[in-house]
Amino acid sequence: MKRGENQMKFLKIPIDKPLTHVSSGHFVSPINWSHSKRNIDSFVLIVGLQGTAYIQQDKEKYEVKPGNVLILLPYTTHFGYEISKESVSYYWCHFYCKNSSIVDESTFTKELFVPKIEASIHNDCNYVMVPIYSSYTNTDRINILFNQLLHVAYSDYYTSYGASYLLTLIMMELTQQTISDHIQKLKDDETNGKFIKMLEWIRINIENNISVCDIAREFNYNPDYLSRMFKQKIGISLIKYINSLKITKAKKMLLCSDNSIKEIAYKLGFTDEKYFMKLFKKMENITPTQYRNAFFYTHMNNH
DNA sequence: TCGCCATAGGCGATTCGTTG
DNA sequence: CAACGAATCGCCTATGGCGA
Known part of the structure; x- marks a missing residue:
């Protein structure tokens, strides 16, 4: 990303609980319309369907066209900065959520590659990350989900949580598409492409x-340079990344095979099973045996 | 942007002891 | 015997500084 260029911002929300749906709808504007000025306490999700809405949030100007999704943040002033001559239509949804944060693109990229490590540190760290403003190529699923949301929100559904869970699902869909697009973009870029190939190579040769x-x-890097570059891109050191991959794999093997700890250690490239146990304890806070005993029965029939 | 050097701290191997 | 921890020690990695 060039210096001075507007960094893409992402809204990160934990989803161990659903977001709170307040209200939603399908807005169709008259001709020569612009959004009124307001400052509210809830988030707003806007999914462009037709025409162009010109919405300014603080100092940032956004054009919401079909395929664009914009998130308006609570307690920021937003308004239409230009009149839309043709009719505009979009889905909208007001919602609340707890513990949300705004992260930049490099944080997003880093968390893309190390979700497992994050999750193990914070125990339960499941979240959605949706750009404040972005465009989506696969709008069908988003539109279908939004239709379902409106249906549930406006029918006499037996619980208002239905809309909240559907909204959460929409946010998950947006996150999923953002991740897919982002990985594709990284692959297209030459240096990043090489980097992703390297991650794949590590995974295969783990x-x-x-x-x-x-x-x-293997990849013609100077070891010193590689160390720095890796830490800078991913946020953790290369060795830590390799070890976390190994431990993730070890956890699967502990649950899905009856190999001894020693055999698992050797299969993961450890020459010393003692060290494997030490590392496992350090990263998971329990020993491999404790892990196996604690979770073995609940995973027996997972195929 | 990349490579080299120095170095502190962490990694990984080894040995030994304990437990069930 | 299998599993695990503690202690020890040489070597590797991460990282700051420097320079091409």
């Missing part, structure tokens, strides 16, 4: 006890 030097040699 059982071969690979070192930083091995990776550097």
Whole structure:
């Protein structure tokens, strides 16, 4: 990203509980319309369907066209900065949520690659990350979900949570599409493409006890340079990344096989099972055996 | 942007002891 | 015997500084 260019901002919301749906609808404007000026206490999700709405939030100007999704933040002034000559239509939804935060693009990218590590540190860290403003190519699913939301919100549904869960699902869909687009964009870029190939290579060769030097040699990086670049891009060191991959794999093997701890350690490229146990305890706070005993029965029939 | 050097701290191997 | 922890120690990695 170039300096000075507007950094993409993302709204990050934990979804261990659903967002709170307040109201929603399908807005169709008259001709020569612009959004009234207001400052409210809830979030607003806007999904463009037809025409162009010109909405300004604080100092930022947005054009909401079909395929665009804009999130208006609570307690920020927003208004139409230009009159739409043709008719405009969009879906809208007012909602509340707890513990939301605004993150920038580099944070988004980092969390893309290390969700497992994040989750293990914070125990339960499931969230959606939706750009404040973005365009989507696959609008069908979003529109279908929004239709369902409106249906549930306006019918005599047996619980108002229905709309909240559907709204949460819409946010998950937006997150999913954003992630897919983002990964594709990274792959298209040459240096990032090489980097993603490297991550794949690490994933495939994780059982071969690979070192930083091995990776550097394979991809023609200077080991020192690779160390820095990796930390800068991903946010954790290369060795920590490799170890977290191994432990993630170990957890699966503990639950889905009856290999001994020693066998699992060897399969993961550890030459010493003692060290494997040490590392596992450090990252998961329990020993491999405790992990297996605690979760074995609940996963027995997972195929 | 990339590579080299120095170095502190962490990694990984080894040994030994304990428990069930 | 399998699983795990503690202590120890050499080596590797991360990182700041410097320079091409």
